[in-house]
Amino acid sequence: MPVTRIAIRAGKPATYRKALMHEVYEAMRDVFGVPEDDFFMALSEHEEDTLLFGRSYLGIERSDDFVLIQITASNTRSEEVKKALYRRIAERLSASPGIRGEDVFVNLVEVTKANWSFGRGEAQLI
Secondary structure, X not given: OOEEXXXXXXXXXXXHXXXXXXXXXXXXXXXXXXXXXXXXXXXXXXXXXXXXXXXXHHHOOOOOOOEEEEEEEEOOOOHHHHHHHHHHHHHHHHHOOOOOHHHEEEEEEEEOHHHOOOEOXXXXXX
């Protein structure tokens, strides 16, 4: 049930954008056990002046290929599972579409099960 928002610098081809979303989804399937078809993502592209980030925050050198990934998910996973997800996302994005681990920024936002409605105005999880 995660909802994922991805922000990148404008100008990447469709194949890059599709691979980026696919690999993040597959990482969530690998580590979080996200079921088939539980796929809710938005990717936004930004010009240089609308995607700002610390180029060397915490000693990590980031390039123009910086990717900001924000995942909203239920608060049911341990810290170890969260760390495994961050690693798996970086691994998968390194393989396809070829993003350096230094350019992968992940923010996990946790919510309770009462904070979801998947349609029809119903709270399916409570």
